Amino acid sequence: MYKTLLAAGICILSMTSLASAQEKKEIVIASEGAYPPFNFMDSNNKLQGFDIDIANALCEKMQVKCTIVAQDWDGIIPALLAKKYDAIVASMTITEERKKQIDFTDRYYRTPLSVAVPKDSPIKDTTAASMKGKSVGAQSSTTQAIYAEETYGKAGASAKLYPTQDEANADLANGRLDASVADKFVLVEWLKNAGKDCCKLLGDIEGTTSEAGIAIRKEDKELKEKFNKAIKDIVADGTYKKIQAKYFEFDIY
Structure with missing residues (x-):
């Protein structure tokens, strides 16, 4: 009986670990869909834009499956904190005020x-x-x-x-x-x-250049590290420049 229970316990633990590993292979990302050319809805009501292409490129580098969903801007941070998704890729400026609630990755572009x-x-x-x-x-x-x-x-x-x-x-x-x-x-x-x-x-406007980063929950430190590495990777291998060239005639990084 003890061996049976032990085996069952090990089996459950293994299944839980496997499920946990699988969960980390999927990330849900939110964007606004109303901020062209960074994010917008196309004629088929599908999210498109620089933010979306960057998000997909980062997911490919991280070797994770990503689902990108639309979220109204005013509710985008509250929904992240409520765990409706894992990250925000929506041209969100990194500010000290926002850092009181959430964390950010390194920048993926800057703008005045x-x-x-x-x-x-x-x-x-x-x-x-x-x-x-x-x-x-x-x-x-x-x-x-x-x-x-x-x-x-x-x-x-x-x-x-x-x-x-x-x-x-x-x-x-x-x-x-x-x-x-x-x-x-x-x-x-x-x-x-x-x-x-x-x-x-x-x-x-003089003195207003700011940086946009990917917003995540403060406790998701491992996810932040993965995003930061992926940002560096797409800049280094030329993927970032290819995406940038689709939307801009100048460097925004």
């Missing part, structure tokens, strides 16, 4: 904040003084939202926040905003396409 305005705008530059009395849009719960509220807002601008960057861009195009603040590469992409007839890039 920039400002877009209508082509006939009288606004001369991106300084706070130039935004006095102007309406400035930004996506909520982002570094650009903080800048719009705390820097431009304190200088006398009216900051208006939106659930997505697309909505802020639409209001700028329709004359309901005087300016829109976002990551430079997002505005450049929009101005090449939907915004090309209405608007222009006013310029970068």
Whole structure:
């Protein structure tokens, strides 16, 4: 009886270990799907973009199966903490405030904040003084939202926040905003396409270059190490450059 129980115990332990090993071979990643060219939904309602290609390349390097799901921006960190997925690859800026809740990998790209305005705008530059009395849009719960509220807002601008960057861009195009603040590469992409007839890039905001990283839970240290190694690997073997070339004509790493 003892041997039977012992054998059964070993069997259960082995099965548990095997299941655990298999679980580590699968990772669920969240992205927003509303931040082109980094992440967006295509005509088939499938996630596409730079973030998605990077996520898939990292999963290939880590030799794990990855499922990428869409998640609204405002709920993206709470859902990570609730363990609905394992990581966020959604152009999330690494900030000290966010580090109070979650952890980040090394950067996988960097970008300054920039400002877009209508082509006939009288606004001369991106300084706070130039935004006095102007309406400035930004996506909520982002570094650009903080800048719009705390820097431009304190200088006398009216900051208006939106659930997505697309909505802020639409209001700028329709004359309901005087300016829109976002990551430079997002505005450049929009101005090449939907915004090309209405608007222009006013310029970068000095001193705002930030880094985007993959967000994970603080306790997932092993996963962080794997992601960091994979980031280094895709940069070293040229995979990163190939992905970058699909979306940008310049280096963003």
